[in-house]
Amino acid sequence: MTPVTPVTPVTPVTPAVPVTSAAPRIAVVGAGMAAARFAERYGALGGPGRVTVYGAEPRAPYNRVLLTEVLTGRYDAESIALPLGGAEVRPGCEVAALDTAARKLRLADGSVEPWDDLVLATGAGPAMPPVRGLRGPDGYRLAGGVHTLRTLEDCAGLAEEAVGARRAVVIGGGVLGVSAARALAALGIRTDIVHQAGHLIERQLDGQAAAVLRERLRTLGVECHTGSRARAVHTGPGAPPPGGRRRVEAVELADGHRLDCDLVVLACGTRPRTALARAAGLPVATGVLVDDGLGAAPNVHAIGDCAEHRGTVHGLAGPAWEQADVLARRLSGADPDARYPGTSPRARLSTGGLEYAAFGAVDETDDPGLDVLRLTDATRGSYKKLVLRGDHLVGAILLGDLATVDALAGAFAAGGALAGHPLHLLTGGTAMTGVVR
Numbered sequence: 381m382t383p384v385t386p387v388t389p390v391t392p393v394t395p396a397v398p399v400t401s402a403a404p405r406i407a408v409v410g411a412g413m414a415a416a417r418f419a420e421r422y423g424a425l426g427g428p429g430r431v432t433v434y435g436a437e438p439r440a441p442y443n444r445v446l447l448t449e450v451l452t453g454r455y456d457a458e459s460i461a462l463p464l465g466g467a468e469v470r471p472g473c474e475v476a477a478l479d480t481a482a483r484k485l486r487l488a489d490g491s492v493e494p495w496d497d498l499v500l501a502t503g504a505g506p507a508m509p510p511v512r513g514l515r516g517p518d519g520y521r522l523a524g525g526v527h528t529l530r531t532l533e534d535c536a537g538l539a540e541e542a543v544g545a546r547r548a549v550v551i552g553g554g555v556l557g558v559s560a561a562r563a564l565a566a567l568g569i570r571t572d573i574v575h576q577a578g579h580l581i582e583r584q585l586d587g588q589a590a591a592v593l594r595e596r597l598r599t600l601g602v603e604c605h606t607g608s609r610a611r612a613v614h615t616g617p618g619a620p621p622p623g624g625r626r627r628v629e630a631v632e633l634a635d636g637h638r639l640d641c642d643l644v645v646l647a648c649g650t651r652p653r654t655a656l657a658r659a660a661g662l663p664v665a666t667g668v669l670v671d672d673g674l675g676a677a678p679n680v681h682a683i684g685d686c687a688e689h690r691g692t693v694h695g696l697a698g699p700a701w702e703q704a705d706v707l708a709r710r711l712s713g714a715d716p717d718a719r720y721p722g723t724s725p726r727a728r729l730s731t732g733g734l735e736y737a738a739f740g741a742v743d744e745t746d747d748p749g750l751d752v753l754r755l756t757d758a759t760r761g762s763y764k765k766l767v768l769r770g771d772h773l774v775g776a777i778l779l780g781d782l783a784t785v786d787a788l789a790g791a792f793a794a795g796g797a798l799a800g801h802p803l804h805l806l807t808g809g810t811a812m813t814g815v816v817r
């Protein structure tokens with residue numbers, strides 16, 4: 381995860397080459413976080429082409445990471461808009477088909493647009509868990525009170541139904557589930573998280589960090605049911621209102637336990653949106669397969685949540701931006717040979733009284749060659765851990781106190797052997813946080 385702060389715009393510079401009718405046409409499919417970052421960086425680097433960003437959503441790109449802050453009312457929709465450099469953005473323009481041989485794309489309204497380079501940035505959609513009763517009688521729309529949280533429209537729908545709601549269940553206890561639950565609790569709604577894994581955010585936190593987080597959530601009005609699976613969503617009896625849907629009343633767990641609620645949020649991960657690429661004959665596994673130059677085929681590139689690089693689909697804003705930066709350097713001509721080497725796991729959440737950062741491999745249990753330094757302060761709700769191989773840092777967690785996060789991030793990015801005692805990376809000492817290469 382990356383910090384949940386608005387993205388800082390890069391100062392635009394004058395394009396090195398004036399945009400002319402002969403300028404290359406770069407079509408970006410998808411107007412999300414990766415697309416915005418690419419367009420903004422491409423403009424800032426003086427790329428000579430004309431960039432057009434086609435987006436299925438009815439608005440220009442925004443910082444999706446801040447959606448839960450929009451839910452709590454801390455930000456409004458306008459304040460999370462992302463800069464786009466000089467690119468043309470066409471919201472409400474879904475790309476329906478690609479012809480990579482003729483270098484054309486077809487929009488949902490039937491019009492056809494040519495391109496010289498294509499950037500796929502179609503992102504990901506919410507994964508639907510196998511839970512009975514999630515959908516209404518048409519088998520398509522979600523039951524009343526059941527929501528996903530991926531777009532500003534989802535956020536508005538959830539905010540509307542949150543008015544007057546008293547109890548909510550969030551299915552999924554990863555970072556999205558935890559932030560959604562925290563936001564609902566901030567609205568005064570008693571919230572339960574149901575999470576199948578043994579502890580919260582298990583991809584980034586170890587069991588002890590998750591236990592501290594769980595306690596913190598409890599004080600904010602969120603109860604966690606880990607190692608627990610939602611089996612069914614129950615809606616109210618009787619006929620639904622005309623044109624309406626029956627409203628959710630409870631979530632049933634696999635052990636038969638029932639959690640009464642009037643809202644359900646599904647936060648069970650995401651699936652890369654690859655249908656367009658697949659239909660165009662591009663290489664797709666879980667995501668659109670790209671090489672280190674972020675190419676999927678000649679003049680076709682993919683970045684962000686839809687891209688799969690060296691077997692990894694990140695599904696996070698940080699790697700999406702790094703990929704966008706590399707591609708902007710390549711296509712603008714600033715560095716035609718720029719390569720994306722991958723992003724080592726790191727995550728950061730900072731939202732309404734909950735904050736953590738995690739870097740690299742945080743679980744030492746299966747590797748006897750690793751050492752661990754740990755500091756826990758139960759009264760202040762903080763937990764800090766370093767995982768070391770000899771004098772090399774291989775992983776770290778900071779939860780509840782991020783005072784040393786920059787020093788840790790620096791040491792992590794630099795790699796190499798730590799100079800001095802690593803404890804200083806947890807306590808904030810100054811002299812010993814350097815790195816020996």
Ligand SMILES: Cc1cc2nc3c(=O)[nH]c(=O)nc-3n(C[C@H](O)[C@H](O)[C@H](O)COP(=O)(O)OP(=O)(O)OC[C@H]3O[C@@H](n4cnc5c(N)ncnc54)[C@H](O)[C@@H]3O)c2cc1C
Binds near residue numbers: 437474501529
């Ligand atoms: C509530 C929430 C909180 C999050 N918190 C964090 C966090 O703390 N840290 C973090 O790192 N990540 C977080 N994420 C994940 C992060 O938002 C994504 O990794 C990031 O948005 C990926 O950017 P993207 O451009 O690849 O995809 P998206 O931002 O999803 O954008 C893809 C866009 O493409 C559009 N599109 C798809 N198909 C087409 C088509 N055929 N034609 C036109 N447009 C199309 C979609 O409508 C969408 O607008 C969070 C996500 C959510 C929902």
